[in-house]
Amino acid sequence: xxxxxxxxxxxxxxxxxxxxxxxxxxxxxxxxxxxxxxxxxxxxxxxxxxxxxxxxxxxxxxxxxxxxxxxxxxxxxxxxxxxxxxxxxxxxxxxxxxxxxxxxxxxxxxxxxxxxxxxxxxxxxxxxxxxxxxxxxxxxxxxxxxxxxxxxxxxxxxxxxxxxxxxx
Numbered sequence: 001x002x003x004x005x006x007x008x009x010x011x012x013x014x015x016x017x018x019x020x021x022x023x024x025x026x027x028x029x030x031x032x033x034x035x036x037x038x039x040x041x042x043x044x045x046x047x048x049x050x051x052x053x054x055x056x057x058x059x060x061x062x063x064x065x066x067x068x069x070x071x072x073x074x075x076x077x078x079x080x081x082x083x084x085x086x087x088x089x090x091x092x093x094x095x096x097x098x099x100x101x102x103x104x105x106x107x108x109x110x111x112x113x114x115x116x117x118x119x120x121x122x123x124x125x126x127x128x129x130x131x132x133x134x135x136x137x138x139x140x141x142x143x144x145x146x147x148x149x150x151x152x153x154x155x156x157x158x159x160x161x162x163x164x165x166x167x168x
Contacts, residue, residue: 007057062097088112
């Protein structure tokens with residue numbers, strides 16, 4: 001497991017290979033379809049520094065931030081993938097998300113000395129905690145049938161109890 005600390009240097013990027021497992025520490029940016037095009041407009045207008053944002057050696061995680069936590073969104077959405085070349089050129093060294101990128105985006109990462117890493121969706125974590133499964137009823141519904149799962153260490157967050165909610 002390789003440990004990466006932000007800000008990331010070009011030497012660190014050069015040492016990374018496809019398939020490497022990494023842990024990332026330090027400060028990272030988050031953004032997805034609504035905000036990344038706005039960030040690109042600041043870059044294109046040469047107003048990024050005026051906003052107090054320095055992307056040099058940075059990491060951007062394609063996610064939203066909610067009280068329940070964060071999880072990767074699809075990086076190959078038009079607005080997100082379209083931002084990757086400009087953000088890389090502006091200094092982002094590591095893009096975090098999920099999903100395959102187009103060959104031209106992979107080429108832009110190479111051109112600007114950046115990399116892309118996937119964070120397994122929460123379903124991958126949860127799947128690793130399932131010991132056994134069986135269909136209990138309605139098999140005709142396929143994956144939406146009623147299943148019985150045996151789990152071990154399934155993580156969760158209580159979101160509402162005793163009249164209170166993290167969403168209110």
